[in-house]
Amino acid sequence: MDNIVEVRDLCVTFKTSEGSVYAVSNVNLDLAEGKTLALLGESGSGKSVTMKSLMRLHPPHKTQITGSIQVAGRDVLALGNRELSDMRGKDIAMVFQEPMLAFDPVFKVGDQIAEVVMRHEGCSYEAGRDRALEMMECVHIPSPRKRLDAYPHEMSGGMRQRAMIALALACRPTVLLADEPTTALDATVQIQVLLLLRELQREFGMSMIFVTHDVGVAIEVADEIAVMYGGRIVEQGPVDEVMTDPWHPYTQGLLGATVYPNMDPATRLVSIPGAPPQLYRQITECAFAPRCPHATDECHDPLPPPTQTDQRMARCIRLPEVAGALPRASV
Amino acid sequence: MTAFLQVEGLQKYFPIGKNFLGRPTQVVKAVEDVSFATERGKTLGIVGESGCGKSTTARLLMDLSPPDQGRITIDGQAYGKGAGRKPITALRKRMQMVFQDSYASLNARLTIEESIAFGPKINGASDREASTKARDLLDRVGLDPDNFIRRYPHELSGGQRQRVNIARALAIDPEIVILDEAVSALDKSVQAQVLNLLADLKAEFDLTYLFISHDLNVVQYVSDDVIVMYLGQVVESGPAQAMYSTPAHPYTAALLSALPALHPKDRKTRAPLEGDPPNPISPPSGCRFHPRCPFAEPMCAETVPLLADIGGGRHVACHMRVPGSGYPDVRPIVTVAPSPTA
Incomplete structure (x- = not known):
């Protein structure tokens, strides 16, 4: 199957008055034709920045983008302004959170x-x-x-x-980017829009990348899911596998922290201590290590290459031990 | 017997637009005849979509905007304007509030200590007492006092600021805390921390919560009882578990069935409702839900249904559901199944 979007080693750095912000580091993404990929993450995890890079929507003089981005056979990072505006809206289009x-x-x-x-x-x-x-x-x-x-x-x-x-x-367009398109909507309207996007995707045969912070929304629309944390993709794979058997401790924690229907009020939520990292320095080690219940000393060393199978990927050096360590049994 | 917190007939119309005489041309019926009650130590959840009046209800309780009508009693004591009622300032010593926007609700020019100590000070505590109180509370909400006490709100993360807001709400030892979308703006991992903290504080200080949220799962998790609002009115109320397992009002059923799935095999195939909630400026006649209701009959557009007792502490305002709402020929409602659970 051909990939309509291929992102390799994408790094996005913003120059601000307070120094560089390393918003996205070494992101690799593949999107097959007609499929939907959900980028799941909390605020500041780099999911929207990754999306906007696909259309080069960042202010050019303040942003440094390295790596490569291929969309529908075009090398996005090599395009001039004229070619960019030919591409935007025609090959690739975006739906924003706040219409x-x-x-x-x-x-x-x-x-x-x-x-x-x-x-x-x-x-x-x-x-x-x-x-x-x-x-x-x-x-x-x-x-x-x-x-x-x-x-x-x-x-x-x-x-x-x-x-x-x-x-x-x-x-x-062959690729639709949807940046939290239902976050600002009421519950009864959100489900209408999600169903509409799914219907149109089938009808038009387009591929979709869907940014969300809501696990349930990702499950409703996505075939594949990529979980982002601290500017990196920490886990990726088919949505049903990642959601039922999360490998990375962050994904496990995120699912454990999510309140699900009919949850026993006496159950305590699995809370992840601390807060997401600041990205004012280039984080070469595991960004989640300071909050991770499984972290050891080696977790603070630079990250080794990800653990990869045919379908799934996760970036955690303690993977074999922690993969089965779901904080609760059911999702 | 009256309940610990009792609210009766709360109403607020906001005038908008003015004609040449300075009279309002339209009114937003933000809250209309809202009544509820809760016992000490319980959590009452209030759910609904934007514009349903849930936040306005909270603001009316605290008199942040004065209600047009209504009666609020705590332990049988009425508060507000009128004979035999204590002033609203006395109510605010017993009831405090945490807002959604953790940054906007803190004074940016006060340190964390000053913000928390403010309440105790104006209620007569000495500087030393107020400062000790602030340190104790910071410790209780999981922030190291030595590290945080002299910081300003902008130096804190969203989760930390919301902890400060909770500490501030507790600083004058209230009995009731209104949590108006207090965890909605937080990331999931931080939201879980704050929800756990709220559960601990409730047990420790014997608090009663009014938990206002649009997140149905969170409301079910924290609440003993729930009221569902639609366009300024209560459409259903009752114990949380019963309401979530067998929703009585078609709107409650629709809300629950609009929840996203938890597994790809349970994906939704159709939306339970069409369209958006109507504008509260000119709400539909009769039952305000009737234009979107799959069960509506002509009479729903004519007569306003009143909350009727359906047993088990539950109330619902629906002609098609309850004969008492004035419709003799009631047929059973096929309730839309709530979101499947794993």
Whole structure:
């Protein structure tokens, strides 16, 4: 199977007034055609930074990106500005967490969708509006013809997110990046949008990378899951395997810390002591070691290469011993 | 017999827009006829989606915005404006609150010690007593006093700041603590720490919690009783375990069945509800849930259902469910199964 996205040894460093921030270190990702990969992690783990690198959305003069990124056969890091804007929205598109901020508030939603089509396909305004209408129908916006002339503030949160998806998919991208697209939505609306994304992915045959901090959301949409911590991917594999038999102590802790339905109130949550690391220095050892219940002295030495099987990967030197050490039996 | 904390008929309308006479043109019916009660040492969960009035309810209890109507009693003593009621400042000594935004709810120009000691000081403690109290509480919430006492809020992580907020809420020895989305902004690993801490503090100080959250799993885990709100009204209330295993109101059932799966084999195939919650400025007539309700009948649009007793300490406001809500020909509701569990 061909990989539509291949990321090798990606490092992203931001230059700030307080020094360098090593946001992403040595990330490798493969995304097969038609599959969904979830990047799961807490705030500051580097999941959104990784995503934005795929479209080169970081401010160029403050960001240093090394490694290689291939999207649909293009070497993203080698592209010039013109080629970048040819690629964005056409081969690869993004859905953001807050659609109110992603849309331009002073243009009609239908016109904003039409603009993308006109830019990439060189068609007329009328043809662009026709496509916009078609897309609004695709994402099940009620009375789509009327909504074409709505401004973003005239729509509800769930409808705006649907319109955002319509915008992202207007030029039939091969890769869709979704950055916490349901985090700002209510529970009953979140599930609607998740189901919509799954349906559209099947229909359009696209590949998807889905950033989330919510284990349940990742399980709903993903085939593969990559768990990030401290700017690194610490564990990766098929979602059902990683979620039922997590190898890395961080993944184990994350699942143990998540409240699940019908949990006995007398059960204490498995809490991970401490807080996620600051990334003001390059962390070469295991970033999770200071919080890890299994850590030994060697865990503070530089990380060896990951443990890899056909399908799964985890970065923990104590893997054989800790892999079965689930803090609780059921998920 | 009255309950330890009793809230009756709480109501708040926010006027918006003004005509040329300065009169409001529209009102947001944020909270309408909300009543509940809880016993000492229990946790009452309040769940609902954004705009359902759960946070407004909390703010009304603390008089952070004054309620239009309603009566709040603790141990039979009424508080607020009116004859025979103690002033709201007396209520605030018994009831404190922790907010969602840990940074915005601390004064950025006060050190951690000053923030925690503030309450005791204005309630008559000496500087030395207040300072000792602050150190004790920091220790209790798991922050080393020597290390943290002179720091400012911006020097702390989100989880640490929320611990400070909890310490501050406890500084004047309240009996009731309102936790308004207090763990929602925290990362999962930190959220678990704070939830464990809240459980410990509750046992140690014999606290009563009002736990407000949109996270149904967390509410089930921490609560003895739960009330479900929709567009400013209570649609269902009762013991948490019973409500979660057999939700009585179609909205409660939908909320539970909207929870993401815990295993890929249990993935959802259809959404329980269509559309977004309506705008509280012009809520639907009758039962406010009727336009989204799969069981709605014409009468649901006409008559407002009232909370009716269905036994076991449970109440539900639904015409299709309870004959007492005024609909004689009741058929059993096929409840949507709650999220499957492993």
